[in-house]
Amino acid sequence: xxxxxxxxxxxxxxxxxxxxxxxxxxxxxxxxxxxxxxxxxxxxxxxxxxxxxxxxxxxxxxxxxxxxxxxxxxxxxxxxxxxxxxxxxxxxxxxxxxxxxxxxxxxxxxxxxxxxxxxxxxxxxxxxxxxxxxxxxxxxxxxxxxxxxxxxxxxxxxxxxxxxxxxxxxxxxxxxxxxxxxxxxxxxxxxxxxxxxxxxxxxxxxxxxxxxxxxxxxxxxxxxxxxxxxxxxxxxxxxxxxxxxxxxxxxxxxxxxxxxxxxxxxxxxxxxxxxxxxxxx
Amino acid sequence: xxxxxxxxxxxxxxxxxxxxxxxxxxxxxxxxxxxxxxxxxxxxxxxxxxxxxxxxxxxxxxxxxxxxxxxxxxxxxxxxxxxxxxxxxxxxxxxxxxxxxxxxxxxxxxxxxxxxxxxxxxxxxxxxxxxxxxxxxxxxxxxxxxxxxxxxxxxxxxxxxxxxxxxxxxxxxxxxxxxxxxxxxxxxxxxxxxxxxxxxxxxxxxxxxxxxxxxxxxxxxxxxxxxxxxxxxxxxxxxxxxxxxxxxxxxxxxxxxxxxxxxxxxxxxxxxxxxxxxxxxxxxxxxxxxxxxxxxxxxxxxxxx
Numbered sequence: 001x002x003x004x005x006x007x008x009x010x011x012x013x014x015x016x017x018x019x020x021x022x023x024x025x026x027x028x029x030x031x032x033x034x035x036x037x038x039x040x041x042x043x044x045x046x047x048x049x050x051x052x053x054x055x056x057x058x059x060x061x062x063x064x065x066x067x068x069x070x071x072x073x074x075x076x077x078x079x080x081x082x083x084x085x086x087x088x089x090x091x092x093x094x095x096x097x098x099x100x101x102x103x104x105x106x107x108x109x110x111x112x113x114x115x116x117x118x119x120x121x122x123x124x125x126x127x128x129x130x131x132x133x134x135x136x137x138x139x140x141x142x143x144x145x146x147x148x149x150x151x152x153x154x155x156x157x158x159x160x161x162x163x164x165x166x167x168x169x170x171x172x173x174x175x176x177x178x179x180x181x182x183x184x185x186x187x188x189x190x191x192x193x194x195x196x197x198x199x200x201x202x203x204x205x206x207x208x209x210x211x212x213x214x215x216x217x218x219x220x221x222x223x224x225x226x227x228x229x230x231x232x233x234x235x236x237x238x239x240x241x242x243x244x245x246x247x248x249x250x251x252x253x254x255x256x257x258x259x260x261x262x263x264x265x266x267x268x269x270x271x272x273x274x275x276x277x278x279x280x281x
Numbered sequence: 282x283x284x285x286x287x288x289x290x291x292x293x294x295x296x297x298x299x300x301x302x303x304x305x306x307x308x309x310x311x312x313x314x315x316x317x318x319x320x321x322x323x324x325x326x327x328x329x330x331x332x333x334x335x336x337x338x339x340x341x342x343x344x345x346x347x348x349x350x351x352x353x354x355x356x357x358x359x360x361x362x363x364x365x366x367x368x369x370x371x372x373x374x375x376x377x378x379x380x381x382x383x384x385x386x387x388x389x390x391x392x393x394x395x396x397x398x399x400x401x402x403x404x405x406x407x408x409x410x411x412x413x414x415x416x417x418x419x420x421x422x423x424x425x426x427x428x429x430x431x432x433x434x435x436x437x438x439x440x441x442x443x444x445x446x447x448x449x450x451x452x453x454x455x456x457x458x459x460x461x462x463x464x465x466x467x468x469x470x471x472x473x474x475x476x477x478x479x480x481x482x483x484x485x486x487x488x489x490x491x492x493x494x495x496x497x498x499x500x501x502x503x504x505x506x507x508x509x510x511x512x513x514x515x516x517x518x519x520x521x522x523x524x525x526x527x528x529x530x531x532x533x534x535x536x537x538x539x540x541x542x543x544x545x546x547x548x549x550x551x552x553x554x555x556x557x558x559x560x561x562x563x564x565x566x567x568x569x570x571x572x573x574x575x576x577x578x579x580x581x582x583x584x585x586x
Contacts, residue, residue, distance in 0.1 A: 008482050008484075008485070009482055011482070011484055012482035012483045012484035012485070015483075015484040015487075016389065016483065016484070018381075019381045019384050019385055019389065020381075020385060020389070021381075022377055022378050022381030022382075023378070023381040023382045023384075023385040023386075023399060024399065025378060026378055026382060026399070026402060026403060026406060026451075026454055026458075027398075027399070027402045029406070029451045030402055030405060030406050030409070032417075032421070033409065033413070033414070033417050036417060036420075036421060037413065037417065084312075085312050085315055086312075088308060088309050088311075088312030088313075089309075089312040089313050089315065089316055091309055091312075092309040092310060092312055092313040093313065095309070096313075101310065101313050101314065101317070102313065104317050105313045105314075105316050105317055107574070108316045108317045108319070108320040109316055110573060110574060110577050111320050111570050111573065111574070112316065112319065112320055113573070114505075114508050114512070114569050114570065114572070114573030115323065115512070115566065115569065115570075116511070116512025116513075116514065116539055116565050116566070116569055117512070117514060118512070118514040118539045118542050118543055118562070118565075119323070119327070119512070119562045119565060119566050120323070121546075122327070122542065122546065122558075122559060122562045123322075123323045123326050123327065125546075126326055126330060127322075127326065146319060149315075149316065149319070150316075153316065177298045177299070177301065177302045178302050178305065178306065179301050179302050179304075179305035179306075180298075182305070183305075203408060204408075206410070207409075207410020207411070207412065207413070208410070209410070209411070209412045209514075209515045210411075210514040210515055210539070210543060213543055213546070213547070214546055214547060217547075234410055234412045234515075237412050237413065237416055238412050238415070238416075238515060238519070241412075241415070241416040241419060241420075241519065242419070242519060249420075252416065256412075256413050256416055259410060259412075259413065260409065260410070260413055263408055263409065263410055264405055264408060264409075267404065267405060267408040271401070271404070
């Protein structure tokens with residue numbers, strides 16, 4: 001082998017090694033974060049942690065029951081609002097191409113996907129919090145519903161695109177009305193794809209804090225009334241992590257652990273269900 | 282459509298079915314409309330509520346260097362600078378890693394368990410809530426940066442623009458990486474095979490075939506991560522130090538547009554203050570729209586070839 005050729009081959013190998021090293025560096029921060037939060041959080045989690053509300057500063061113990069319940073209620077309400085609209089919107093965009101509403105709708109979905117979450121919080125503050133006269137869990141749910149919407153629409157649309165049109169045509173040929181073709185033939189075929197889109201969107205918003213700052217606001221007490229301020233896990237982590245008190249930091253670590261694992265678990269479940277569908281979001 | 286309905290009526294199908302169909306079509310259309318109305322509504326509300334500050338401050342809002350709500354002076358320059366510094370620094374840090382991941386997954390090892398592992402890692406990085414990045418950054422990263430600052434003789438705040446950029450860089454890597462991977466996979470095999478058959482090494486193929494072909498796609502991925510970085514709130518708010526001074530260098534504490542909104546929105550007690558904060562939100566909104574739409578446009582043009 002002459003020197004020039006050797007040089008080229010060695011250079012190619014070196015670049016390969018460099019790329020592999022750079023690429024796998026990314027696993028480092030993820031591992032560090034997971035291990036650190038696990039180490040700090042696991043010692044906090046026990047029965048009292050899950051069933052009690054936070055104690056005032058200075059008293060040891062206390063738990064995050066209010067945040068757990070709050071997160072569940074807020075996310076559930078957001079899903080109830082967003083899932084039907086999102087799926088219907090997705091059906092509309094996959095069925096109608098090249099009409100003005102569809103074109104503008106596509107652009108709007110793109111825009112909505114990129115809107116900074118804090119901006120959604122501001123807008124909901126003026127749309128709902130101000131007119132109703134106070135912070136409420138309901139307004140937080142609406143803000144999260146807006147964040148979910150583009151994800152559900154996109155995943156529904158992408159899933160339905162994969163379903164062969166011959167299925168739909170067969171339905172029409174049998175004289176079945178349009179709505180029944182969609183609801184009874186097309187939707188069941190794409191159900192698992194759509195469901196995983198919904199799961200993914202829940203995983204995305206479960207950890208959202210910024211839109212809740214001016215809407216659900218947080219609440220140190222246990223509350224299940226969606227017209228009142230409510231605590232949620234990410235809000236609790238934010239408020240307690242930035243506080244100067246050691247006890248509150250401990251609560252925040254426990255809450256962060258629960259939040260992190262819920263979100264990662266949701267993502268893994270989504271991955272397992274999408275494997276079959278090969279849908280790219 | 283009109284005639285179709287009439288014909289079905291003549292055929293004496295059950296009336297209920299027809300009514301259902303009309304209801305169904307209308308609800309589909311309204312679901313589509315909801316999205317458009319939402320976006321328009323968000324934009325109009327932001328503009329409407331920032332009118333007081335636009336009227337009172339005009340362009341001094343953007344170039345004013347002091348932000349002092351007590352004296353009713355609102356200049357957004359420190360936050361604009363803070364946002365640009367953190368975002369571009371984060372991009373600079375993240376690009377080598379995200380491109381490396383894109384090339385590894387797209388070209389070197391598209392299918393193996395190791396690349397499956399890497400792909401899942403990247404997706405989980407994108408999934409971790411930003412408040413958790415912030416918390417981790419505050420407790421783990423800030424002391425490390427503080428130590429580095431002490432060694433180099435800079436004021437050891439620990440929190441600041443550099444720390445925020447580090448956290449942001451981790452958070453935005455997945456966006457550029459996963460899009461870049463898709464774009465690299467789109468390079469026609471015949472082009473690569475042609476280069477290989479001429480005796481090119483793998484590095485030369487990447488440099489002379491894949492890179493020129495997928496450059497716009499990779500650029501679009503970088504744009505989308507920039508959009509993320511600009512709007513990211515929680516993690517940045519927790520580690521940037523939150524002062525309204527103009528940042529002197531990349532290690533000094535500062536504020537971004539998003540973090541100042543998060544910190545001061547609930548404290549804003551008079552109209553002009555609130556309105557100035559909303560104007561910041563409007564700027565943020567418009568900038569991210571432009572960046573996102575440009576990114577999507579590039580991707581669309583690229584995938585249609």
